[in-house]
Amino acid sequence: MASTLNLTLRVWRQDGPDDTGRFDTIEAPGIKDDMSFLEMLDVVNERLIEAGREPITFDHDCREGICGTCSLMIDGQAHGPQRGTATCQLHMRRFADGQTITVEPWRATAFPVIKDLMVDRSALDRIVEAGGYITAETGGAPDANLIPVPKPVADAAFDAAACIQCGACVAACPNGAANLFTAAKVAHLNLLPQGEAERYSRVENMVDVMEDHFGSCTNHGECEAACPKKISIDYIALMNKDYLRAKFKNRRYLSRNP
Ligand code: FES
Numbered sequence: 001m002a003s004t005l006n007l008t009l010r011v012w013r014q015d016g017p018d019d020t021g022r023f024d025t026i027e028a029p030g031i032k033d034d035m036s037f038l039e040m041l042d043v044v045n046e047r048l049i050e051a052g053r054e055p056i057t058f059d060h061d062c063r064e065g066i067c068g069t070c071s072l073m074i075d076g077q078a079h080g081p082q083r084g085t086a087t088c089q090l091h092m093r094r095f096a097d098g099q100t101i102t103v104e105p106w107r108a109t110a111f112p113v114i115k116d117l118m119v120d121r122s123a124l125d126r127i128v129e130a131g132g133y134i135t136a137e138t139g140g141a142p143d144a145n146l147i148p149v150p151k152p153v154a155d156a157a158f159d160a161a162a163c164i165q166c167g168a169c170v171a172a173c174p175n176g177a178a179n180l181f182t183a184a185k186v187a188h189l190n191l192l193p194q195g196e197a198e199r200y201s202r203v204e205n206m207v208d209v210m211e212d213h214f215g216s217c218t219n220h221g222e223c224e225a226a227c228p229k230k231i232s233i234d235y236i237a238l239m240n241k242d243y244l245r246a247k248f249k250n251r252r253y254l255s256r257n258p
Contacts, residue, residue, distance in 0.1 A: 068164030
């Protein structure tokens with residue numbers, strides 16, 4: 001049977017991008033420990049509305065760990081205290097009765113606050129737009145056996161494709177770097193035969209856009225620890241290797257095809 005928790009929330013409130021923002025203290029009594037963190041915020045918001053106060057703005061969509069929109073910094077940890085778990089799948093049983101929980105938006109220059117706990121993460125979209133696709137003609141699905149892919153390679157591509165673009169890696173990084181995100185988006189295409197044709201132009205374009213918006217990676221590894229899909233920083237090494245080769249290969253291609 002679910003037990004209940006009496007909690008105190010310190011929640012970041014910010015009226016808009018130009019507001020300086022502040023922490024509000026909000027009491028949250030009688031929270032069931034089998035609720036998700038977002039369900040707890042729903043309850044708090046219903047009570048705020050009933051009291052004639054402004055509800056807390058936060059992002060969410062699927063609530064199944066798929067869409068990556070539920071991006072909250074909980075007690076200083078991206079997505080909270082449970083490793084490999086998005087905020088929407090974090091349960092209140094992870095917290096203790098009487099606990100004070102601090103809830104903030106992602107803190108990164110590339111993610112300006114829109115309101116309260118909601119940030120603008122469209123800088124990640126710019127990276128994907130620069131090469132996170134293949135340009136092969138679409139058509140009927142070919143027989144999968146026509147393109148053999150070694151099992152370890154398919155697994156590695158699949159692990160990279162698990163990235164949900166939540167931005168936790170950026171928020172956790174002391175430099176605000178997006179290298180783990182970019183590396184995952186590069187790897188899930190570059191590792192497979194279908195992505196090979198644009199392998200070097202893809203990595204060069206995506207990294208160049210990444211560097212326009214985000215900080216630089218200095219191998220802290222906080223990104224891997226914060227990732228709700230446990231994506232390995234090994235992918236950053238793969239991306240860096242491809243990027244160095246791209247700087248040579250793409251230049252040689254361009255010199256022959258001006
Ligand atoms: S709401 Fe979609 S991943 Fe959490």
